[in-house]
Amino acid sequence: MRETTPLSRFLSEFSSNRTAAIAAVVVLLIVAIAILAPLVAPQDPYDLANLVLRDARRPPGYVGTQGYVHWLGTDSQGRDLLSAIIYGLRISLEMGVIAGGIAFLIGAFVGTSAAYVGGRFESLIMRIIDLQLSFPAILLAFVIAAMLGQGRYQLIMALIFAQYAYFARTAHGAASAERQKDYVEAALSVPLSHTRVVLKHILPNSLPPLIVVGTVQVASAISLEATLSFLGVGLPPTEPSLGMLIANGFQYLLSGRYWISIYPGIALILFIVSLNLVGDQIRDQLNPRLRR
Amino acid sequence: MTAPLLEVTDLRTWFATARGEIKAVDGVSFTINPGEVLGLVGESGSGKSITGFSIIGLIDEPGRIVEGSIKLEGRELTGLSASELRQIRGKTVSMVFQDPMMTLNPVLSIETQIRLALEAHEKIGADEARRRAIAALAQVRIPDPEIKVDYYPHQFSGGMRQRVAIAIALLHRPKLIICDEPTTALDVSVQAEILSEMKELVAELGTALIWISHDLAVVASLADRVAVMRYGQIVETGAALDVLTHPRHDYTKGLLDALPSRAKPGEMLARGADADAVPPPREAATHEVPPLGSPYLVIEDAVKIYQKPAGLIQSLAVRAGWAAPEPIVRAVDGVSLTLHRGEVLGLVGESGSGKSTLGRMAAGIYAPTAGTVRLNGKAVMSGGRSPVKITTRVQTIFQDPFASLNGRMRIGDIIAEGPIAHRLITRRDAPDYVGRWLAAVGLDPALSNRFPHQFSGGQRQRIAIARALAMQPDVVVCDEPVASLDVSIQAQIINLLIKLRRELDLSLIFISHDLSVVRHLCDRVAIMYRGRIVEEGGAAEIYDNPQHDYTKRLLEAVPVLPEAAE
Numbered sequence: 065m066r067e068t069t070p071l072s073r074f075l076s077e078f079s080s081n082r083t084a085a086i087a088a089v090v091v092l093l094i095v096a097i098a099i100l101a102p103l104v105a106p107q108d109p110y111d112l113a114n115l116v117l118r119d120a121r122r123p124p125g126y127v128g129t130q131g132y133v134h135w136l137g138t139d140s141q142g143r144d145l146l147s148a149i150i151y152g153l154r155i156s157l158e159m160g161v162i163a164g165g166i167a168f169l170i171g172a173f174v175g176t177s178a179a180y181v182g183g184r185f186e187s188l189i190m191r192i193i194d195l196q197l198s199f200p201a202i203l204l205a206f207v208i209a210a211m212l213g214q215g216r217y218q219l220i221m222a223l224i225f226a227q228y229a230y231f232a233r234t235a236h237g238a239a240s241a242e243r244q245k246d247y248v249e250a251a252l253s254v255p256l257s258h259t260r261v262v263l264k265h266i267l268p269n270s271l272p273p274l275i276v277v278g279t280v281q282v283a284s285a286i287s288l289e290a291t292l293s294f295l296g297v298g299l300p301p302t303e304p305s306l307g308m309l310i311a312n313g314f315q316y317l318l319s320g321r322y323w324i325s326i327y328p329g330i331a332l333i334l335f336i337v338s339l340n341l342v343g344d345q346i347r348d349q350l351n352p353r354l355r356r
Numbered sequence: 357m358t359a360p361l362l363e364v365t366d367l368r369t370w371f372a373t374a375r376g377e378i379k380a381v382d383g384v385s386f387t388i389n390p391g392e393v394l395g396l397v398g399e400s401g402s403g404k405s406i407t408g409f410s411i412i413g414l415i416d417e418p419g420r421i422v423e424g425s426i427k428l429e430g431r432e433l434t435g436l437s438a439s440e441l442r443q444i445r446g447k448t449v450s451m452v453f454q455d456p457m458m459t460l461n462p463v464l465s466i467e468t469q470i471r472l473a474l475e476a477h478e479k480i481g482a483d484e485a486r487r488r489a490i491a492a493l494a495q496v497r498i499p500d501p502e503i504k505v506d507y508y509p510h511q512f513s514g515g516m517r518q519r520v521a522i523a524i525a526l527l528h529r530p531k532l533i534i535c536d537e538p539t540t541a542l543d544v545s546v547q548a549e550i551l552s553e554m555k556e557l558v559a560e561l562g563t564a565l566i567w568i569s570h571d572l573a574v575v576a577s578l579a580d581r582v583a584v585m586r587y588g589q590i591v592e593t594g595a596a597l598d599v600l601t602h603p604r605h606d607y608t609k610g611l612l613d614a615l616p617s618r619a620k621p622g623e624m625l626a627r628g629a630d631a632d633a634v635p636p637p638r639e640a641a642t643h644e645v646p647p648l649g650s651p652y653l654v655i656e657d658a659v660k661i662y663q664k665p666a667g668l669i670q671s672l673a674v675r676a677g678w679a680a681p682e683p684i685v686r687a688v689d690g691v692s693l694t695l696h697r698g699e700v701l702g703l704v705g706e707s708g709s710g711k712s713t714l715g716r717m718a719a720g721i722y723a724p725t726a727g728t729v730r731l732n733g734k735a736v737m738s739g740g741r742s743p744v745k746i747t748t749r750v751q752t753i754f755q756d757p758f759a760s761l762n763g764r765m766r767i768g769d770i771i772a773e774g775p776i777a778h779r780l781i782t783r784r785d786a787p788d789y790v791g792r793w794l795a796a797v798g799l800d801p802a803l804s805n806r807f808p809h810q811f812s813g814g815q816r817q818r819i820a821i822a823r824a825l826a827m828q829p830d831v832v833v834c835d836e837p838v839a840s841l842d843v844s845i846q847a848q849i850i851n852l853l854i855k856l857r858r859e860l861d862l863s864l865i866f867i868s869h870d871l872s873v874v875r876h877l878c879d880r881v882a883i884m885y886r887g888r889i890v891e892e893g894g895a896a897e898i899y900d901n902p903q904h905d906y907t908k909r910l911l912e913a914v915p916v917l918p919e920a921a922e
Binding site: 258265 | 720755
């Protein structure tokens, strides 16, 4: 008889859904490429010495003056598009994970404490969050990004502000359910301090739904960032994320130079769809109602 | 000699799992004659429910009937197609499940549900269906059936819901009804009503009945014959009176001996008399504790009111007269109770009587709306707007050991967490301290790094007891600590409580709906009804000479085992 740990059971169940397994591989691959960008990318797109204006806007497969093949073509400044996409993914991923992570922490804290404290405090906090959720995230992020100006920290702030409410809502729901359970009453009857009850008892048990929301929200943070960058209120031009690459190629779309916009777009879609598929599968696996 | 109605021969129902086949039912044979009542008794996991499900053809994947035959009126049921089984199910054989809340559809009215059940086997018009529905409800003694037929399940109490489920099971005048623990979720008095009604109905209609239960006394009051199951096999079968008064098999004997109603109050029960280690010495100050027998935990005029807090808009609407204020629930309505040091006080009542709320106020989990709870003259909870518990000398053991342990902590951490937080021990001493407590509750100290889901229900309840006692309390509030356990495990836990209480001079508040357990364990008993204490006194006095009408009704409702005529 083989010893089955919860993790190995989780993994085997996960890989039984082929779509999700492929999506997970794609996500891991993209993350690995993004992290290892300087080693993987054929060209350093930030190094202005590498850019040759004569190579600008060349179609995929063009052999550049420096002797290597631009598989996905070049952009308006003669940058190798493949390298730009790899570096762009790196920036997008960084933004998404940092903003998503901080939003996770803030949201989990706010939601759990609202559920634990209850009463007026809970109503107040949850009504503020409802109010915020009733505005489209893109609008909120847009307003904040416009108010704070351009820059990565400003963008992260905007993303956090637009996203924490989803985590808070989820954490509140999970924690309200956990709050009623006997083990919390058992902890209160010891008595343990409120901080300990929240951090050691309620929060760990509220984690599964939060992890699900987390994967989906990282994906949505990345697309939000791309949207903001596309609209010109995101990252400065010195840090070209995927959204900005798409925006840069936008003006050439009608002149037949499709690749400058389309390939970064495909990379973005591939990443976000894969992340969402992974998130959906985790959600289904953690939801006992959907279990067979 | 008539031909048997149902003949089960060598039935084997196995479940294929990743860890090999689980033989839930492993070679069961029995017969039932028309109109006979068979009690199928066993502890959880004995395969009694799966036997019932096998007969009615409701075995879910990955389970399957491996071999054996089930013959109903001479017709083989195993191997029938799903549609053929549907022809039989509900018509010739029907089933009543444990939890009527789960088996009735909450969004359909009773009339609709009965009509659907009727339409499953016959063509019937709407008027005729309604007439039959009303008649069916009347048959199971539901008052005002003409009105109640339009109700939805949530408008009924648990007992009424179970009556509806029985009415649906009886619709097609089945030859056989299988009842799977139908009264387990109900209060004693409701159970008594349903039992006597069921007896009459079965006699009236000539229906055969398989009554699956873990409760020997319930089965004794109803069944003609009894079959005792264990590990998927029937270990003993015979006339009910015979089996229960002169059990032949050791397992049946053990099961009967484990019942507190058959032992002398206060004695150790026969089952599970294991020699546990001595608990670690108390280090918390004990010098200020009053002598045994003096008033210790004093509850005065405690009231607990539940009212859903009204939001801003709602309170405005209430003030303007547009909306009704939220209803007030007086869960505990002015209770004064004194627990003397060293005694065991039983708190008895049916569900909704407020006994658990009172226990939680005594334990400092809820603050009373009015009144005081004092331990040795000092308040258990601080005052103010958000009261917190300030003593560690009252601890709690909860009913459901699956819910009361945090599934994400190792059991060693669960036990050590409180004592470390309150500096009873240092982090360095914790492993040793935890090990000694685990030994004291009869568990292997080496298991301290496991998680709760790796333990059985009885083991978990031992862990919960260790957690409560590791705080070195003087008073332990036990909220139905054995209600969700099997009889033999229940006996072990009761023995453990008796032993630890003696060794540690504990005072216990023992909350229970099970009168026989309370009688066995408690020195004094308080009977709660609708938030108030209706009667209080020495255990023997109350049981032998109840004064209040409610107490009398409660005691009469308890099913009793036939005594062996020695």
